[in-house]
Amino acid sequence: MARQSNVLTESTCMICGHENQPDVLLCTGCFAPMSMVQDAIAQEREPKIVSVIGESNVGKTVYLGFLLDMLAHRAGAFEAIPKGAYSVDLQQNVISHLARRTFPPKTPMEANQWYWAYYQVRRELPEVSPWVDLVMPDMAGESLAAEVATPKTVRVIHSLLNKSKGLMLLVDAAAAANGSNQPDFFAMKMLSYIDSMQGSKHEQKIETPISIILCKADHCPECFDNARAFVKANLNRVWNLCESRFANVEFFAASVVGSLGYATSLDDDSVAPVPLHTALRGVLEPFEWIIDQL
Numbered sequence: 401m402a403r404q405s406n407v408l409t410e411s412t413c414m415i416c417g418h419e420n421q422p423d424v425l426l427c428t429g430c431f432a433p434m435s436m437v438q439d440a441i442a443q444e445r446e447p448k449i450v451s452v453i454g455e456s457n458v459g460k461t462v463y464l465g466f467l468l469d470m471l472a473h474r475a476g477a478f479e480a481i482p483k484g485a486y487s488v489d490l491q492q493n494v495i496s497h498l499a500r501r502t503f504p505p506k507t508p509m510e511a512n513q514w515y516w517a518y519y520q521v522r523r524e525l526p527e528v529s530p531w532v533d534l535v536m537p538d539m540a541g542e543s544l545a546a547e548v549a550t551p552k553t554v555r556v557i558h559s560l561l562n563k564s565k566g567l568m569l570l571v572d573a574a575a576a577a578n579g580s581n582q583p584d585f586f587a588m589k590m591l592s593y594i595d596s597m598q599g600s601k602h603e604q605k606i607e608t609p610i611s612i613i614l615c616k617a618d619h620c621p622e623c624f625d626n627a628r629a630f631v632k633a634n635l636n637r638v639w640n641l642c643e644s645r646f647a648n649v650e651f652f653a654a655s656v657v658g659s660l661g662y663a664t665s666l667d668d669d670s671v672a673p674v675p676l677h678t679a680l681r682g683v684l685e686p687f688e689w690i691i692d693q694l
């Protein structure tokens with residue numbers, strides 16, 4: 401999308417461009433950790449931002465946490481090095497919740513409480529590829545929805561999406577398979593926001609690679625057999641918009657849980673899902689595809 405400036409200084413935020421006082425921990429313009437800027441300067445190259453987007457409760461935090469953990473385990477012959485301890489917090493949070501058979505809490509709307517992961521990634525097979533520096537923030541779905549509804553009100557999201565070199569758009573496949581049109585409409589809004597933000601002429605399609613990930617596919621395993629056919633049938637508005645406006649889109653299915661239990665509360669009638677065990681399916685593939693497109 402928009403070009404990043406080539407000059408980084410220790411007090412210039414690389415997300416929103418705000419000039420900060422020296423020694424602040426979080427950018428006062430957008431709350432991105434300033435240690436990321438120092439790390440980027442040490443690397444002598446600007447990182448590429450890959451954003452995980454989607455509505456609240458779709459599974460962004462869980463997905464990103466497991467993806468980073470798979471990279472840390474060298475899945476798919478990736479070598480991944482976290483730059484700074486703050487980059488490990490998200491995966492630790494997700495993995496430790498799931499180990500206790502709970503899901504992590506929803507991401508707060510306040511951007512100063514978001515997790516940011518800054519990783520150096522390269523693939524070792526079939527041949528050793530060059531290092532790619534990636535910044536992957538875990539945004540709150542409600543903040544994304546607010547920004548999409550009224551563009552430029554949530555500055556950090558506007559800057560992030562404007563600078564993203566790749567996008568992973570998560571869609572709730574379980575809800576779509578149940579006949580809900582909400583996932584289709586939300587993803588459509590998100591895509592039209594990206595389309596209009598780029599401000600490109602109508603005959604030009606958006607080139608930014610976007611992987612559309614059908615989440616919670618454990619509830620509708622047919623997604624794994626043919627994600628494209630699922631999207632065409634159950635998310636037809638999104639399918640059509642992609643065909644018209646986006647040149648570089650691929651569809652995937654993903655799931656992190658093997659089986660779920662349901663716990664009822666003694667105090668009220670609420671029911672909470674309990675992940676009985678994790679079984680990762682399709683988590684790495686959308687990321688591999690994005691890396692190949694960068």
Ligand SMILES: Nc1nc2c(ncn2[C@@H]2O[C@H](COP(=O)(O)OP(=O)(O)OP(=O)(O)O)[C@@H](O)[C@H]2O)c(=O)[nH]1
Nearest residue numbers: 456457458459460461462503506507541616655656
């Ligand atoms: N069945 C199933 N449920 C999942 C899966 N991943 C996430 N969930 C459910 O989705 C809920 C929301 O996941 P989160 O990762 O917190 O969602 P989020 O997109 O980060 O939501 P916000 O932080 O509000 O934007 C979890 O509490 C689980 O109940 C999955 O792979 N399968």
Ligand SMILES: [Mg+2]
Nearest residue numbers: 460461506507
């Ligand atoms: Mg979240």
Ligand SMILES: [Zn+2]
Nearest residue numbers: 413416427430
């Ligand atoms: Zn900033």
